[in-house]
Amino acid sequence: MYSRAYKTIVSAPPLLWVALFLLLPYALMFAHSLWAVQDGALVHHWNLANYKKLLTNPLYAEVLFRTMRIAVSVMLCSLLLGYPLAYYLSFHSGPRKELLYQLVIVPLWVSYLVRGYAWKTILGSEGVLNGFLQYAHITQAPVSFLLYSPFAVVLMLTHIYTPFVFLPIYASLEHIPRPLVEASQDLGASPASTFLRVILPLSMPGLLAGATFAFVLSLGDFLAPLLVGGSSGTMIANIVQTLFGATYDWPLGAAISVCILLITLSLLFITERLEKRWSFK
Amino acid sequence: MSSAAISQPVLVDADAPLLEVRSVAKRFGARDVLKNISLNIASGEFLTLLGESGSGKTTLLRLIAGFEPPTAGEIWMSGERLDTLPPYKRRVNTVFQNYALFPHLNVRENVAYGLRVQGSPKKEIAGRVHDALKMVKMVEFAGARPSRLSGGQQQRVALARALVNRPQLLLLDEPLSALDANLRKQMQSELKALQREIGITFLFVTHDQEEAMALSDRIALLKDGALEQVAPAREIYAHPATAYTAQFIGQTNLLRGEIRRGIATCGALRWPLEEADGAVRFSLRPETIRLSPEGKRQTYEVKFRATVRQQIYGGASELLEVDCGAGQLLRVRLPACGPLTGEHDFVFSIADAIRVAD
Numbered sequence: 001m002y003s004r005a006y007k008t009i010v011s012a013p014p015l016l017w018v019a020l021f022l023l024l025p026y027a028l029m030f031a032h033s034l035w036a037v038q039d040g041a042l043v044h045h046w047n048l049a050n051y052k053k054l055l056t057n058p059l060y061a062e063v064l065f066r067t068m069r070i071a072v073s074v075m076l077c078s079l080l081l082g083y084p085l086a087y088y089l090s091f092h093s094g095p096r097k098e099l100l101y102q103l104v105i106v107p108l109w110v111s112y113l114v115r116g117y118a119w120k121t122i123l124g125s126e127g128v129l130n131g132f133l134q135y136a137h138i139t140q141a142p143v144s145f146l147l148y149s150p151f152a153v154v155l156m157l158t159h160i161y162t163p164f165v166f167l168p169i170y171a172s173l174e175h176i177p178r179p180l181v182e183a184s185q186d187l188g189a190s191p192a193s194t195f196l197r198v199i200l201p202l203s204m205p206g207l208l209a210g211a212t213f214a215f216v217l218s219l220g221d222f223l224a225p226l227l228v229g230g231s232s233g234t235m236i237a238n239i240v241q242t243l244f245g246a247t248y249d250w251p252l253g254a255a256i257s258v259c260i261l262l263i264t265l266s267l268l269f270i271t272e273r274l275e276k277r278w279s280f281k
Numbered sequence: 282m283s284s285a286a287i288s289q290p291v292l293v294d295a296d297a298p299l300l301e302v303r304s305v306a307k308r309f310g311a312r313d314v315l316k317n318i319s320l321n322i323a324s325g326e327f328l329t330l331l332g333e334s335g336s337g338k339t340t341l342l343r344l345i346a347g348f349e350p351p352t353a354g355e356i357w358m359s360g361e362r363l364d365t366l367p368p369y370k371r372r373v374n375t376v377f378q379n380y381a382l383f384p385h386l387n388v389r390e391n392v393a394y395g396l397r398v399q400g401s402p403k404k405e406i407a408g409r410v411h412d413a414l415k416m417v418k419m420v421e422f423a424g425a426r427p428s429r430l431s432g433g434q435q436q437r438v439a440l441a442r443a444l445v446n447r448p449q450l451l452l453l454d455e456p457l458s459a460l461d462a463n464l465r466k467q468m469q470s471e472l473k474a475l476q477r478e479i480g481i482t483f484l485f486v487t488h489d490q491e492e493a494m495a496l497s498d499r500i501a502l503l504k505d506g507a508l509e510q511v512a513p514a515r516e517i518y519a520h521p522a523t524a525y526t527a528q529f530i531g532q533t534n535l536l537r538g539e540i541r542r543g544i545a546t547c548g549a550l551r552w553p554l555e556e557a558d559g560a561v562r563f564s565l566r567p568e569t570i571r572l573s574p575e576g577k578r579q580t581y582e583v584k585f586r587a588t589v590r591q592q593i594y595g596g597a598s599e600l601l602e603v604d605c606g607a608g609q610l611l612r613v614r615l616p617a618c619g620p621l622t623g624e625h626d627f628v629f630s631i632a633d634a635i636r637v638a639d
Contacts, residue, residue, distance in 0.1 A: 186375045
């Protein structure tokens, strides 16, 4: 058994870290959301006006709903891309498995910003895609809906977060004992039926983890809307950023952040319960 | 005869084998795992594929189940070609080595799986699942998840899950190897009783020769991907065709010697044998050698004098190692005989020295 002193020494640094860099900032953020700004200066005057503003001004609700719509779209798109990819790699890629796995992982090494600018180059009116469309005489003039739209944001975020969705799904598929698949076929289930009755349920924890990644990361993203979103693709994090960086309304920005945090936490709570329900060890 | 044939929807010749393995070979890369295997299994038979690990016995089972395609040859079942069908279209079910129960389904759902995917009516499923669980004495565990069950219980569920589909042929891949010795013995007798009761053909894979002898109607012994001998358990023990078979199934003394002018000579042992001259090998089971009664020797017997080197007490019987001179050691199994030392006369019948191929 370890001595008390040893336990204290070992557990102190992480606890201190969590307290200093997580709990304290959250407490500060929560406190800010209950303060106010007067004549451009922060005053420690406790009130709920910031939350009232969020509820009464339709702009905030609209942007929040758009943000959630985008996050859900990104989640669905990256699941639709990531799951089949993970399934193929895990079950049917044979000796090319390692290589393909690396190919999926490689984009993670490339800077987020570089990938963002790449999409700008592809989607812009002078961009690669429009150039091709006009060259092929599919369109006569540059198509403008490609860039600076929620579509562009979903596209870019899907590209960035698909590997994050792929990884947990791939891990859970790799953990399915192959005799279970054989047993299912042995009992008369076709490959499609085997997938629905055995593989999909057993990969549910990975699928839930991947979906949560994509949704939560998209929900808080502000770079993609900044780079390719335009005004119609503005997301809630952009508003927070503006409130903190440009208009210096920290209390309102903090109130929005608290709301996002609550949404995220309740979502994590739900998925954790679901993951427990779908794990069978 | 004719009326019986008319009432049967499937017209199968009663003597025709249920399963025919015709010149099947399997190659993985550069390795020949199975070489030209031909084997018939009769309906209702309990046949065991016996062999060391790497002998190809599990591969043969997987070819029949459909998890691997054969490299050459054909497999037929009740007049229908089997090896071209995917596994889910074969009327064959498997009990897997580590049971392969679905962890996300409870015992009842596991057993119902095969009937469900084939779209049997709900009412029928419930009845048949209940009967299958009753047959393996697992009714009270119907609602439990497999992870809550012991190895023996999982084994029973796996058996019920396969049998509930009423397969023509049940494949069992070392199903008892994960169980401890006592449970194993118990499951062996249950399995044998079950097979007699339901009359389904069993193809059983094991590396344990005792288990093979205890269970099987016939044993097919595999060595390096080829069939060494296929025979009923008693026959394969009493008349092994090769030195490998004699050694692998039970204990034996392998004697190397020669025949010259009607006399077989193996070291210190000599007996008359009217066969062509040449080098020979014999298998002489330890229990066929007895202590010689004073003075007497029948003409069909071989008598020799040997020194007891070692004696291992085994309860009902004792195993001796005796030296017949010049370092030629023989193993002798005697009924409990008390401590023996020094020189003694031993005897065996000439007919018990079985000539075996190399």
